[in-house]
Amino acid sequence: MTATLRCDLCVIGAGAGGLTLAAGAARMGARVVLIEQGELGGDCLHTGCVPSKALLAAAAAVRTARRAQEWGVLRTPPGAVDWQAVRRHLRRAQAAIAQHDRVERFEALGVRVLRARARFSDPRTIEAGGVRVRARRFVLATGSQPAIPSIAGLERVPFLTNETIFDLPELPRHLLVLGAGPQGCELAQAFARLGSRVTLVEAGAMLGREDPDLVAPVRQALSADGIEIREQARVLAAEPGPVLVVAGRTGEVARIAGSHLLVATGRRPTVDGLALERAGIAFDATGIRVDSTLRTTNPRVFAVGDVTGGPPFTHAAAWQAGIVLRRVLLRMPVQATTRAMPRVTYTDPELAWVGKDRRDLEAEGGTVQVLDLPFAQVDRAWCEGRSEGLLRLLLGRGRRVLAVGIVGPQAGELLLPWCLLLARRLPLAAMATAIAPYPTLSLVSTRAAQAAFEPLIASPWVRRLVRLLHPWG
Structure with missing residues (x-):
């Protein structure tokens, strides 16, 4: 006889989105069931962000060693590589981060974890490992997998x-x-x-x-x-x-x-075997169809992360999980807008962007002012021997920030204040008047913002105002 579990929230998939949902809902007092057929932590921990960034860190160390003579540091041979040691570095990073994703941690929060394949049997029931789960709400967070192109041979x-x-x-x-x-x-x-x-x-x-x-x-x-x-x-x-x-x-x-x-x-959404058609959930090759609240065509079911065909980022999945938590448990009228969704390519130099793409902005026909500030205008870049970067501002009417792009060392780290500016709809003056510590690369942001006001500061009417006020010293 199949056992039946009843809960407030059933989460399918234990990647960034699913784990955020399960932990958050349990802390808020909800009865939660988490279903995952593989290891907790998802693609990001096991085959994506974590091992790739650990590999990039090892590669960066090799480059630094090979450039050491530029700083007067002599080493022979420069940058020799032990591949097995590199692999151990990757595994250490994964093992350290995996401590946060242990089954025991979630069970201690009150989450019932089922290590099995999930499959809908009807619009409000899922079967997994011989257990039937009936929940008030479901969230699909099954992620994505490599998309293999159709190539002869x-x-x-x-x-x-x-x-x-x-x-x-x-x-x-x-x-x-x-x-x-x-x-x-x-x-x-x-x-x-x-x-x-x-x-x-x-x-x-x-x-x-x-x-x-x-x-x-x-x-x-x-x-x-x-x-x-x-x-x-x-x-x-x-x-x-x-x-x-x-x-x-x-x-x-x-x-x-x-x-x-x-x-x-590229990637494709992981929907195989879920029997979404039994639950009345619409999907296609790009992902599960969701509305602005991340609700699917089944009103009891939400979806977050890569499986929706939206921004394929770990931080996007975790952010969407927060949207669903507030929507489902607190009944807050929040929506998943991507106005301030950042993306970073972790090459060296890194390439980071937040806001609409330049092509989209120009296609909309509005006024777009492009303002560039080279890293070469920031002293720390010269100290680090990394003056090749660039910060690009895309501004609309009234110097409203539409998008920001950065290419250079630590571009991803430098993007955060611009994410906040866009998310909170703050004026560019907020960045221009911020005090950045000297000498840091973060000065590229404040100086770029200040550069947008230089035509105003040097304008004829400001000069006349200064001459008018000066006699009153």
């Missing part, structure tokens, strides 16, 4: 994805990276710095969503790391080896051979 070629590349026993001799989005660029640079030969293949433009002016320093850095970048290169076929057969800009066909192939061509 690829099914006969062993290839890597983000789910398998961190388990390689040896450093690749020549890594072919298919896809020059954020993930492809990050891993290409990391392996190049660790000693692999890397070829990056992209059907369109590298980091095609981003502002081309901000992408340029990233492209230059990847090239300087020895990466062969092939843009506008359409893959016609894949062959064992591995070998990619590609057509270039002018139609010329080339064969690119390597020792390993990494497929980094």
Whole structure:
């Protein structure tokens, strides 16, 4: 006989969104069931953000060692790499963070954790591991998985994805990276710095969503790391080896051979096996359909994170979880707007953005003023030997901040005050009058904001006002 659990909230998926929901709801006094067939922590902890950023940190250390002579530090040989030690570094980082995602921690909060595959049996019931769960509300937080492109012959070629590349026993001799989005660029640079030969293949433009002016320093850095970048290169076929057969800009066909192939061509929502049709939940290849409150076409069911086809970021899933908590448990009329949703590509230099894309703003037909402040105008950048960065402001009428882009060292860290400015609709003057400690890279933000007011300060009417007031000293 199948046991039946009744609860206030049933969460399917234990990634960033699901864990935030389960812990938050339990602390607020709700009866919570959390269902996860794999390990708690999701893609971010096990095969995504955490291992990739730990790998990038190791790669950055190699670059620093190899540049040490520029600062008068002598070491021979510079930047030798022990791949097994790098792998241990990745595992240590994962193990430390995994302590926050242990089953015991959630059970101590009062969450009932079911380690099983979930499947809807009707619009308000889920079955998992021989248990039937009936809840007042459900939240789908099942995330996403690598999207594998349809390429002739690829099914006969062993290839890597983000789910398998961190388990390689040896450093690749020549890594072919298919896809020059954020993930492809990050891993290409990391392996190049660790000693692999890397070829990056992209059907369109590298980091095609981003502002081309901000992408340029990233492209230059990847090239300087020895990466062969092939843009506008359409893959016609894949062959064992591995070998990619590609057509270039002018139609010329080339064969690119390597020792390993990494497929980094995007993500697709994980909905397989959920039997969403039984619950009346609409979905397509891009994800589960949700409204502005993250409610699905079944009024009892919400969805957060990658499975919705929205911003594919861990921080987006966690933020959406907070929206659902307030909506479901506190009945607050909140909506999931993405006006201030940041994104960061963790190459070196990093590329960060918050606000609408420049193309979208220009397509809307409004006035868009572009203001750039180079990192070279900030003293700390010269002290660090990293003056190649740029902060770009996109301003509307009345100097209203529409978007901010940063390319440079620690761009992701520098983006936070701009996220706050956009989220709270603060005026640019709030940034311009803030006191940033000297000498820090954060001065790039305050000085960019101040630069927007320079035409006003030097205007004829301000000069006349000063002359008028000066005699009254």
